[in-house]
Amino acid sequence: MNESHSHFSDLSLLVHPRSIALIGASERPDSIGGRTFENLTAWSDFRGELYLVNPGYAEIHGRRCVPSIRRIEQAPDLAILAVRADAVLETLRECGEHGVKFAIVFTSGFGETGEAGRAIEAHMREIAASTGMRIYGPNCPGLNNMNARLGLCFSPAWRIDQRSGPIGVATQGGGLGRAFIQAMDRGVGIGLWCSGGNEVDLEVSDFIYYMAEAPDIKVIVTTLEGVRNGPRFMAAALHAARLGKPIVALKVGKSAYGAKAAQSHTAAIAGVAEINSAVFRELGIIEVDDIDEMIDVASLLSRAEPTGREQVAVYSFSGGTAALASDMIGLAGLTLTRFAPQTLQKLRDTLPGYAAIDNPVDVTAEVLVNAEVSHAALKATASDPNTDIVLVPIPVEYGRTTTLLGASLVDVQREVSTPIVPVWMSDRTGEGHRTIIEGGLMPMRAVGNAVLAVKRFIEYGRWRTRFDSAWVPLGAIASHAANMGLSEARTKALLAKIGIPVPNGCVARTADEAAQAWRDVANGRGVMKIASASITHKTDMGGVRLGIASEREAAEAFGDIHANGLRVCAASDIEGVLIEPMLPAPFVEVVVGIHQDPVFGHVCTFGLGGVGIELFGDVSRRLLPLTAQSARQMIEETRCHALLKGYRGQCAYDVDALVAVMVKLSDFVVRHADSVGELEINPLAVRPQGQGVVALDAILCHHGGEPAASQLPGGPFR
Numbered sequence: 001m002n003e004s005h006s007h008f009s010d011l012s013l014l015v016h017p018r019s020i021a022l023i024g025a026s027e028r029p030d031s032i033g034g035r036t037f038e039n040l041t042a043w044s045d046f047r048g049e050l051y052l053v054n055p056g057y058a059e060i061h062g063r064r065c066v067p068s069i070r071r072i073e074q075a076p077d078l079a080i081l082a083v084r085a086d087a088v089l090e091t092l093r094e095c096g097e098h099g100v101k102f103a104i105v106f107t108s109g110f111g112e113t114g115e116a117g118r119a120i121e122a123h124m125r126e127i128a129a130s131t132g133m134r135i136y137g138p139n140c141p142g143l144n145n146m147n148a149r150l151g152l153c154f155s156p157a158w159r160i161d162q163r164s165g166p167i168g169v170a171t172q173g174g175g176l177g178r179a180f181i182q183a184m185d186r187g188v189g190i191g192l193w194c195s196g197g198n199e200v201d202l203e204v205s206d207f208i209y210y211m212a213e214a215p216d217i218k219v220i221v222t223t224l225e226g227v228r229n230g231p232r233f234m235a236a237a238l239h240a241a242r243l244g245k246p247i248v249a250l251k252v253g254k255s256a257y258g259a260k261a262a263q264s265h266t267a268a269i270a271g272v273a274e275i276n277s278a279v280f281r282e283l284g285i286i287e288v289d290d291i292d293e294m295i296d297v298a299s300l301l302s303r304a305e306p307t308g309r310e311q312v313a314v315y316s317f318s319g320g321t322a323a324l325a326s327d328m329i330g331l332a333g334l335t336l337t338r339f340a341p342q343t344l345q346k347l348r349d350t351l352p353g354y355a356a357i358d359n360p361v362d363v364t365a366e367v368l369v370n371a372e373v374s375h376a377a378l379k380a381t382a383s384d385p386n387t388d389i390v391l392v393p394i395p396v397e398y399g400r401t402t403t404l405l406g407a408s409l410v411d412v413q414r415e416v417s418t419p420i421v422p423v424w425m426s427d428r429t430g431e432g433h434r435t436i437i438e439g440g441l442m443p444m445r446a447v448g449n450a451v452l453a454v455k456r457f458i459e460y461g462r463w464r465t466r467f468d469s470a471w472v473p474l475g476a477i478a479s480h481a482a483n484m485g486l487s488e489a490r491t492k493a494l495l496a497k498i499g500i501p502v503p504n505g506c507v508a509r510t511a512d513e514a515a516q517a518w519r520d521v522a523n524g525r526g527v528m529k530i531a532s533a534s535i536t537h538k539t540d541m542g543g544v545r546l547g548i549a550s551e552r553e554a555a556e557a558f559g560d561i562h563a564n565g566l567r568v569c570a571a572s573d574i575e576g577v578l579i580e581p582m583l584p585a586p587f588v589e590v591v592v593g594i595h596q597d598p599v600f601g602h603v604c605t606f607g608l609g610g611v612g613i614e615l616f617g618d619v620s621r622r623l624l625p626l627t628a629q630s631a632r633q634m635i636e637e638t639r640c641h642a643l644l645k646g647y648r649g650q651c652a653y654d655v656d657a658l659v660a661v662m663v664k665l666s667d668f669v670v671r672h673a674d675s676v677g678e679l680e681i682n683p684l685a686v687r688p689q690g691q692g693v694v695a696l697d698a699i700l701c702h703h704g705g706e707p708a709a710s711q712l713p714g715g716p717f718r
Contacts, residue, residue, distance in 0.1 A: 008236070009134055011202075011210040014102040015145055015192065017078035018048045020152075021069055021100070023091055024082030025052040027060050032106055033082040035154040036142075037061070043159040045149035051076055068094065075099035080142075080152060085109040088138065089123055096131025104152055105137030111198045112139055121200045128201045140197030141174035144181070147191040147216045157182075165189015166218035166302045170207035172199065176223040176250070176291060183295040187442035189302070191216050203228055205236040208247065212240035219301045220247045221294060227276070230599040231475040234623075237283040242469050244305070246460055247285045248298045251276050272597070278621035279600050282473075284463045286456050292445065296453035299442045303419045306461025310388035311337040312454060314360035315381050317368045317405065321395040321425070321447075322360035328451045329391075334458065336360070337387045346380040368401045374408045382416045389454055393423040393447050394432070402432030410439025423450045466633070473623040476601040477673050484702055485533040489578045491698040495681070498668050500661050502695045503580040507531050511555040517579040518554035525549055525582045528557050529697075530565045531575040536699060541568050546582065554579065583694055588643050588653050589683035592662055594624065594669050596677050602669055604662065606631075608640040609683030624673075626666035631659045644686060657692040658684070677701040 022040065026033035037060065040046055052060050055067035066072060069079060069091070079095045081088060085107050095103050105124075110117040121138075128135050136143065142153030144161060151158035155178075163184035168191055171177035177195045184190060192214070194207035204222055211217045220240055227233045240247055251273070280287045286301075288294045312329055314336070316322040329336055337359050339347075347357035350373060356362035361381055368374050382390045392409060394402060406422075413420045422436050424443035436443050444450040486494070492502040504521050508514035518526050530543030538544050542564035545557040558577050565574045589609030597603050604626055607619035620637040622630050635641055635655060646652035661684065669676045678701040685694045 008206055008209040008232075011102075011134075011206060013077040014104075014134070014136065014143070014202075015194075015210065015214075016148060016150075017076070017102070017152075019051070019074070019076035019078070020046070020048065021051040021053055021072060021076045021079045021095075022082065023053040023069060023079055023095075025054050025057070025060050025065060026082075027057065031082075032154045035156060036080060036082055036106075036152075039151040039153055039155070039158045043162075044151045049076065069098050069100065070094060072098075075101075077101050078152070079103045081105045081107060081137075082154065083107060089120060089127070092124060092127050092133075092135065093131075096127050096133040100133050103133055103135050103137075104140070104142055105135060105197075105200075106140060106142060106154060107137070108139040108197075110138050111200070121198065124200045135201035136194075137197045138200060141178070141195050143195075144193040145191075146193070163187075163189050165191055166216065167191060167221055167298050168207075168211035168214065168217035168219070169193040169195075169221045170204045170211065171195045171221075171223040172197075172204060172225045173223055173252075176252075179291045180221060180223070180294060183299075183442075185437075186295070187437040187440065188295060188299050199228060203232070205229065205232040208233075209236040209239055212236070212243050212245050218245065219298050220245055221249075221298050222247060223250045223252070223294075225252050227599050230279075230597075230601060231473075234279070234283060234473050234475065234600065237285055238472070241284045241467060244464075246301045247283075248294055248301070248456075249280055249285045249287050250289070250291065250294050251280070251287060275597050275600060275603055275621065278603065279623060281463075282623055284460065284467060286460050288456070292449060293452060293456075295442075296444050296449050297456045300419065300421065300453050300457050301460070304389075304417075304457075306457045306464070307388075308458055308461030308463075308465055310454070310458045310461065311335045311386055313337045313339075313381050313384060313387040313390045315363070315378060315390055315392050316360065316394070317363055317365045317398075317401065318393075318395050319356065319362040319364075321393045322356070322362045325391055325393045325423075325447050325451070326360045328447055329454075332451050332455045334451070334455060337384060339387070340385050343380055343384040343387075347377060350376045350380060365398065365401050368405050368408075371404050371407065374404055375411060378408050378412045378420075379415060382412055382418045382420055387418060389457075390418060390420045391423065391447075391450055391454070392420060393425060393450070394443075395425045397426045397428040397430045397432065399430070402430065403435055404432075406432040406435035406439070409436055409441055413439070413441060421450055421454070423447055466629075468627070468629070471625075471627070471630075474601050474625055474670055474673060476597070476599060485536070486700040486702070487531045487533045487575050488529060488538075488697055488699060489531045489575060490533075491679075491700040492695060494700065495695050495698055498664055500664055500681075500695055501692055502698075503583065505578050505580040507576040507578050508558060509576040511558045514554045514558035514577055514579060515551035518548060518551055521579060521581055522548060522554070523581040526554065527580050527582050528554065528561060529578045529580075530561050531578045532565060532569060532573050533575075534569040534573040535565065541565070548579075583685055583696065586651065587685040587687045587694075588640070589696070590640065590644075590658070590686055591680065591682035592665060592684055593680035593682065594665060594676070594678065595680075602673060602676070604634070604666060606634045606662065607638055613682070624666050625670050626663050628659055628663055631662040631666075634662070635659070651688045653686045654689050654692055655686070658686050661693055661695075675702050677703055 024033040028034045051072050052065040057065040075098045079100045111121045146164045211220045314325045422443040489507050496502050506517040508517045526548040528545045591609045591613050593605045602624040607613045618639045620634040644653045681695045681698045683696050
């Protein structure tokens with residue numbers, strides 16, 4: 001990955017400024033400048049220098065106010081701009097030239113409005129580049145540092161948004177970010193919220209990188225409408241992964257509707273949903289589908305580090321609720337703990353005979369009115385040596401019973417390290433609900449939500465065990481040249497040169513050559529295909545004939561195929577007709593394709609071959625470069641892996657040869673990344689164990705000159 005893309009500035013003086021200039025400060029309490037002033041002075045614990053800038057005031061609430069940033073002798077670390085849109089550029093220029101290190105721009109009316117606004121943002125980037133000042137915004141809600149009790153924002157909610165904690169939040173949309181922030185009312189502790197708005201300079205990637213190194217942040221949360229710079233985003237995510245900081249991401253713009261809304265909101269590139277999701281998985285980013293799921297997953301990750309081998313215990317005062325939770329755990333593919341003998345004995349000694357002591361534990365509501373018994377039973381469950389998470393579904397608000405249970409949850413959690421996960425299922429909250437939250441636990445809202453959060457938690461632990469911290473993605477490589485294609489014949493010649501097996505083929509330009517070629521290569525039964533870079537779907541236009549059994553059939557087929565080709569393209573675009581031997585069964589057809597994503601770079605796709613990839617969508621994806629390990633993981637992630645292993649008594653197929661070909665393709669594209677736009681083998685025939693693979697069809701699209709053009713044509717292709 002290009003290192004110039006992945007340079008990150010130190011944001012310490014943005015997050016913890018020693019001095020601040022509020023430009024556009026105001027006495028009017030409902031103005032942006034007035035609310036920001038109040039947040040900084042009344043509701044923050046800022047102990048540095050605060051300078052007020054506004055030519056309309058000599059003082060504000062007894063504090064001196066100057067007409068320009070230039071009147072401040074020592075340039076502040078941070079300038080906050082609460083000024084009109086038409087004053088933003090000049091104000092930024094003054095700040096940058098005066099030596100301000102960071103500027104937060106609240107003002108909207110720029111890139112999100114159209115071309116004219118984007119042109120102004122280009123000038124903002126020029127100011128950042130020429131002065132070295134970093135710009136946060138415009139069109140942003142500011143920055144909230146809850147752990148330092150510092151509100152660099154104009155929100156009237158700042159005064160109550162101050163439950164500090166280990167979760168860092170980096171968002172592109174202010175509303176979704178605030179939706180997450182207000183999970184504070186459910187007990188979620190949040191340390192820092194950065195929301196860069198239009199991201200004219202600083203972007204989500206910069207905030208993720210900073211949070212990866214911040215000692216007070218354990219988990220990073222992000223909402224994305226688009227990834228502007230793929231290499232920077234991947235570098236930030238990998239930095240977090242290497243430092244053991246999980247990232248939980250909500251990506252909007254997955255559907256055509258959502259992508260359009262995202263484009264009009266922050267002018268972000270929504271990207272292709274499948275590619276985004278594949279990249280997230282590879283980088284260890286936990287992708288969630290809504291804010292509720294994000295809250296649950298992040299809160300669980302902030303409490304423990306998963307191993308990927310977690311087993312779950314269920315503890316409830318309702319038998320039906322315990323059964324429901326156990327059912328959902330099973331359906332999610334998770335494992336219920338088998339309690340150790342000493343746990344069962346402790347529960348037997350503690351609970352009456354009518355309670356269910358084997359996992360799930362049903363203590364019944366009657367038992368829970370005894371605080372001592374409730375505490376002992378829950379502690380025995382959470383102390384079980386085989387148990388890694390305790391799920392406590394609470395179906396109803398039940399007065400004293402749920403209050404005592406809430407107190408037990410809080411007290412036991414202080415005594416054990418195993419995470420206890422309460423699930424408050426009722427719409428009615430009460431003292432028990434408050435007890436849980438005030439005690440530092442976060443009640444989830446539904447059993448299904450909780451089980452999904454546990455599943456995401458465990459899956460992240462499994463990813464950590466496979467993570468190759470030395471791997472670096474190839475990244476996006478700009479190419480402005482138009483895509484041009486190679487014919488199947490020429491693509492196969494190239495594949496042969498790099499050591500990928502292809503059929504022994506020959507391109508005929510006349511019927512007589514076709515008859516001769518059949519005699520030379522067909523070995524009794526041949527396949528004939530139109531050879532043209534202009535024709536991708538050969539079967540659809542009558543460009544393929546199978547089972548050619550004689551020279552006469554070959555000559556006749558040539559005439560038909562060539563005539564069909566002339567109906568869809570010029571004669572000069574037809575190289576001839578490719579004749580090859582038909583491959584004898586058995587074999588499994590798969591597809592291996594590499595294409596260039598404009599945001600993240602070259603991506604490899606693997607799946608069932610032929611039309612199966614379109615019909616079933618059974619595919620896996622990885623960024624380049626592939627390793628033997630990642631290629632094998634790609635294969636194992638698909639359902640067609642069952643066919644390759646030998647399904648229901650069939651023979652096993654040569655997966656080792658398949659892995660080798662995938663790595664060879666990856667290595668070739670990496671060497672020619674600036675010219676290869678797409679390279680696909682479909683189908684690639686995987687033969688029985690030890691017999692290798694054969695590329696039955698292939699296509700390459702390139703930018704400008706052909707990759708390894710000096711090697712073409714060659715071999716049996718003529």
